[in-house]
Amino acid sequence: MEAGTPQLVKLEDLHVPGQLSGRKHILSILVENKPGVLARIAGLFSRRGFNIDTLAVGPTDDPSISRITLTLDGAVHPIDQVTKQLHKLVNVLKIRDMEPEETVAREMAMFKVSSSVESRAEIIQFAEIFRAKVIDVSRRTMTIEVTGSADKIEAFERMLRPHGLIEMVRTGEIAIARGGD
C-alpha cells in the first residue's frame, strides 16, 4: 500500500469530471501532408455532430507535415471527446488544445465597405484605431485588411457595418504558444 493513500476509495467520493468547458477552444493539429487528410477530419466532425467554427490549414516548417488550426465551442462539444476521436485518425500526429492564457491567436480579415466621399475619412479613422490597412479603393468602395484576435475583428466589423458592409472574408484563427517551447 502506498504511504498516505487511504486504504479504500469511498464510492461517494468518486466523481465524473465535467465534459463541457464552456469556452472557445483552439485546437492546433499537426497532420501528415497526405491526400484525403482534410476529408478525414471534416468527415469525422460532420458525422459526430461536432461543429467547427473556423478552420485554417497551412504548411509547417516540415513539408511532410501540415497544420490545421480549428476553433470550436467547448460549451456545446466535449473537447476531450473531440480530441480523442481526432487522435484515432492515423494521419493525425499531434493535437494541442491551446491554453488561452499562453497563446497568441490571430486571424486576418478583409472587409469591403461602401464608402461615399463623405464617409471615407471616418472609415480611415476607424481603420487607424484598429491598425487596419486600406488595401483597395474604388469610387464607391474601400477594402480594408485587419489582423488580430477574433474579438478584435468582430469589433471592427461592428464599427464598419453601419457604413454598408458589402463583403467580408476571414481566414479563421491561427495560434502559437507564447514564449519558449
Add this chain to the structure above:
Amino acid sequence: MRAADALMESLKAEGVEHIFGIPGGANLPTYDALVDADFRHIQVRHEQGGGHAAEGYAKASGRVGVAFATSGPGATNLVTAIADAMMDSVPTVFVTGQVRTELIGTDGFQEADILGATLPFVKHSFQVTDPRQIPEYVHEAFHVASTGRPGPVLLDVPQDLSRADIDYAPRTEPVELAGYKPASGGNLKQVRIAAKALANARRPILYTGGGVVNANASEELREFATSDRFPVTSTLMGLGSFPASHEQWLGMLGMHGTVTANWAMDNADLIVAIGARFDDRITGKLAEFAPHAKIIHLDIDPAEISKNVGAHIPIVGDAKLVLPELTREYRALQTDPSRLDAWWKQLTGWQDEHPLHYEPAKDSEIKPQFMIEAMHRATKGDAIVTSDVGQHQMWAAQYYGFEKPRRWINSGGLGTMGFGLPAAVGAKVACPDDDVVCLAGDGSLIMNCQELATCVSEEIPVKVFLMNNGYMGMVRQWQELFWDRRYSAVAMGPSPDWVKLAEAFGATGIRCEDSADLEETMATALETDGPVLLDVRVTQEENCYPMIPPGQAARDMVEDPKMVS
C-alpha cells in the same frame, strides 16, 4: 518484380493463408499474381459475402481476415462488410482494385471513389499512388488492422500501378507509424484506485464486451471475477468470454438480456465495464441508466471512455494486461468475501423469480427457443455458431450458453442481415476441425444465400440451421408490440422452397417440422458430409422476451405476458 507479385509476397510475409474474393478488370493483375502465389483463395459469389467471410475468419481465429474485390461495383459491394467490421472491431484488410491512374477522377468505367465512400467506417485506408508503396502499405494495413482496437483497413490499388515493375525486398523492421500509438498496459495508479473502490463496493458487477474477446482475455477475466464473487454479465458481442455455466454468470444484458443482469446493472453501486461501449441497446434510456452506480471503464480505445456514460475511474489499456494487474491489486487488499452475500441473495432471488423461460409447445410444434436448446444438445454446446440478425439471433444469445470465446460470431453493432452464412464460410475455413453452424433467419438467409454455391464448390461443409418462422420476425414483433399489429412488409411468403434451393446448389436439404425429431435431425445434419441446409419450421408469431422496450430503462424490462400471468 511486378507490384502485384510484391503484393502477394507482402501478404505472405504477414502470414496470410486464406483470401476471399472475386476478380474483375481492375484487379486482373492481382488475380494473375494469385495463380503462382501459395494462398488458398476462396471464390465467393458476392463481394459482400467475401467481406463477411473475412470477418468470420477473423472472429473465429483472431487472425486478420482478407478480402479482394475489383473496382466500382466490386468495391461498393464490400461496403456493408467494411462498415460491419468497423462497428464490431474486426481485424480485416480489404484490397480493392481501382481504375488506371489516368482515369481516376474522370468517371471512368467501373470507377468508384471507394476511399471516399468508406472514410466514415474504416480504421484506416490507403490509395496507392506509387507502386513502390504497395509492400509498405500492406504491412501498415496489417499493423493498424490487428493492433489496438482492431478494425477494417482498405487498400485501394490502381490497375496500372499493380502491373508496374518495382524492386522488392522483404521488410525486416517492424512498422512504425508516427500518428498511431495503440495503448498497452494501464496506468497503475488508476488500477490501484479501481481496486480500492471495488473493495468498498457492496453491489459490484462486471459488464464485459467484445473487447474481452478481441483481447483474448477470457482467462484473465475469469481470474479477476473469481478473485471475489463478482457477478458477470456481457454484451451480445462478449458472449463466451465468461462461461455460461459458471455460477457467477448472470446472462447477457441489454434489450433482450436477462432480467437479473439488467436489474443488477440498475441496482449496482459499482460497474466495471471491460471492453464494452455503453451502446444504446445496453443502456436503454440513457438518463436512467444505472442510477446508483459509479463506473470503472477499462478500454483500449480512449475515445470510448466517457463517450456515452461518464467514467469515474477511466483506465485506458489492453484488458489482457490490465486485468491481471487489477486482480493482483484487488487480492492484495484482502477484502471480506461475505461482504457480497446480501448482493448475491438478491441476485439469486431474481434468477429464481425471473428465469429465461417460454411457453411450452403444443403438440409437435417447434418453439424457436426449443430449437436453440436442441442445437446446444446436438452440438454438445461446442460448435462455432454464426448468426444472422433478428429474433433467432437473440434467442441464440439467450439460450445457447456459450462456454468459450470465438464460438459466437454475429453482427452486433451494424446488425447486418445476411451475415451468418458468409461468416460461417470464413469461420469454417479458419477452423476446419470445428463444427460450424450458421443459425440463419429466413429473412436474412435469402440475402446472401448465393454463398451456398461457395460452400459446395469450395467444399466448405458448413451446416445451416434455418429458423424458419415465415417472417422477418424481429420487425414483425415490433409492429405487433409498438405499431398496433399493423404488419407491413414482414411476411416472407411461400418462396423459396429451402430444401430444393439447397439441392439446386448441390448441398443437402432437410426439413424438420416435428419437435420430437429435431435433435436427431440436427445430429444427422452435422454428420452428413458437405454443406447442409436444415429448414426448421418453428412457431411463427413467437415474440422474443424479456425485452426492454425501446427508449425505456432496465427496470422497465417486460417479460412474456403469456408467462407472467
